[in-house]
Amino acid sequence: MIELQITDGIAEVVLNAPEKRNALDASALTELADAFTRAERAGVRALVLRGEGKVFCAGRDISQVDPRTDDTIGYLRDGLQPLLQQIAAFPAPTFAAVQGAALGVGLGLLIATDVVYVAETAKFGSPFAALGATLDSGGHALLFERLGAHRTLDLIYSGRLMTGAEAVAAGLFSQALPDVSLLETTRAAAAHAAQGPTLAFIASKELIRGLRDERLGLWQSMGGESAAQAALAETVDYREGFAAFQQKRTPTFTGRD
Known part of the structure; x- marks a missing residue:
């Protein structure tokens, strides 16, 4: 079925x-x-x-x-x-x-x-x-x-x-x-x-899960955001997003690393 x-x-x-x-x-x-x-x-x-x-x-x-x-x-x-x-x-x-x-x-x-x-x-x-x-x-x-x-x-x-x-x-x-x-x-x-940055979306899912399931507070969540952002900074999509912004064009994300 x-x-x-x-x-x-x-x-x-x-x-x-x-x-x-x-x-x-x-x-x-x-x-x-x-x-x-x-x-x-x-x-x-x-x-x-x-x-x-x-x-x-x-x-x-x-x-x-x-x-x-x-x-x-x-x-x-x-x-x-x-x-x-x-x-x-x-x-x-x-x-x-x-x-x-x-x-x-x-x-x-x-x-x-x-x-x-x-x-x-x-x-x-x-x-x-x-x-x-x-x-x-x-x-x-x-x-x-x-x-x-x-x-x-x-x-x-x-x-x-x-x-x-x-x-x-x-x-x-x-x-x-x-x-x-x-x-x-x-x-x-x-x-x-x-068409979006899949790894960034997954990071947000994980942050929301922590807020919901682990009842993380503001500062714990903010620390998680910082760690997620640092990890994303190593990805192709992150660099593509910044380059597209600076070049005033639409980004093309691969959705992975």
Whole structure:
């Protein structure tokens, strides 16, 4: 159900099981991890993650799950979490185009992606109460960080879903767009990033990761910026950027060293 397409240095990873709302079982997680591995090995300079059909990803595929024997830990901790960490560490800018619902695992995929463009009518939230379950895939951390405790628990208790427009207004994602222009805009953003200094973008990803995951303070982050800038000063793209500025021309970046 997972497809990988690579064109002009840009990867497109597609969740292609619209008949089941792109829900992901354990084997699909493995397929998705493999697609990201192959994209990385191909040296792509940007990646787009999207879903076919009316829904981005409805979450875990539980259609065949028996709750009495289900290996929840195996799916979430041993299968999903390493995948999300792999996506977050992908060595190029990543973008998601989100239409319809992105719930549970679908929301987790977005948390791990650098830039998330959503349809104005997309749906986000925690419908897990209907299953006697709780929000997973990193959803608590995302919602608490952006919405605070009261609004997060209100969404969890009520099961209400936010629209894409509401989610962006609340600071959850990058941009809310009309459905008809969502994919075109996302692809254009990825194409633009693919022409940029990839190593500099990776440095920024790592700095943001430190701020988010390690809770680095201002001076620690500033020290990290200084070290990253010194390392980038040794790259071809850095020298090309300076030369282009001084010569008043558009730089041509290779995206590597």
